[in-house]
Amino acid sequence: MTTADSHNGRRLTARGTKTRGRIVGAAADLMYIQGVGATTLDDVLAASGASKSQLYHHFDGKEALVRAVVDHVGQRVIERERDALGHVSTFRGLRRWRDALVQNNALRHGAYGCALGSLASEVSDHDALARQALAGLFSEWQGLLAGVLQRLQDGGALPPDVSIDQLATGLMAALQGGYMLSQTARNVTPMATSIDMALAHIESLSERSS
Amino acid sequence: MTTADSHNGRRLTARGTKTRGRIVGAAADLMYIQGVGATTLDDVLAASGASKSQLYHHFDGKEALVRAVVDHVGQRVIERERDALGHVSTFRGLRRWRDALVQNNALRHGAYGCALGSLASEVSDHDALARQALAGLFSEWQGLLAGVLQRLQDGGALPPDVSIDQLATGLMAALQGGYMLSQTARNVTPMATSIDMALAHIESLSERSS
DNA sequence: CATGAAGTGGACTCTATAGTCCTGACACGT
């Protein structure tokens, strides 16, 4: 599942694991804020308090580090979304999920965008492996959305003939596109509006089934 | 309107204009394909057949070149969209617009994404001026979409109480998010699906007004 | 047709950054 896990099957001590984690965490933060390309290894070392040799001890180079960051950020996002969506089975729950994302993004006025989306658009055209990992993460995330929609459908809140997967794709795209527009405008409104429209559409489908 | 037009008010000869155009064009192509960060000035020089001094004669540095690229790409996209959307006033026309974008993106299996969107997500967090230019371009593009929706509303195809601007925002986000998902998946389907969902929602609003 | 400005060519410098290497400390199994 993971792309560039630990290092090619070496034994890790507790201390080593901790150092590796510090490096990946610092790299993830910096790459989120500055972008992947603008983040130098020296930046990462300074932020994590590690040294060159430690970095190259744990990773083959920058590309490998980026892949580890993708895995790490992916894990975090999926975990967050699993918590937020895993048991949602009502439109109200879905709207609460929306509110949480919007509020969270409002804290930085939309800057930096979606942790996964930013990585994806910067990395997809350079590193095929990272791209595939990101594609997998998006599809996992979308699967969580599909799970919610499935529960809605099972509960009769959505007609049985609508395509859960297509709705999940549309919702995911609205979310990502909204993030990007908000990032560019430095204003959360577009993101909120676009998710609202996607949710409105999904909710409107239920009216037919009454 | 333009961000980093010609150079700080110098007189341009025909030859100079041509050279400047070659440089910007080559830079735009390279930055679209390789990304802004991965495109070096030497790349641009090699591709355009210009020399260092010519580049620095016309631009203050890489940042200025990037801004010129944003303007250039923006002009192209807006012009294309004005042609495609300027006189559309039916749902059918809107679907033909969708088909053209999807087919065009299918040629490269989604790779590289939207010319404007890719620039935006890479540049927004680094260069405030470029970010504002991109925000302006997005809003211009969205204005073209809003124009179509307005004509639909004026013609009675959309109820008078729906918010044109919100629909245009949602459609734009669906488009951009779709581009990004397709770029990551190397597959146009998500983009097509997400635009379809946005259009379906907009069309569904008209049913209420019958 | 002269003069100065716009335009061109490419060598050169300087610095940031990826990546290497060597030395030594620590930790764990035996």
Added chain:
DNA sequence: ACGTGTCAGGACTATAGAGTCCACTTCATG
């Protein structure tokens, strides 16, 4: 407690890439 391999520190190298400089050519306008 001892020895092997993981872990850490940081100096060092190599190079790619941004930006400078200067000599030269072409152009526009009086």
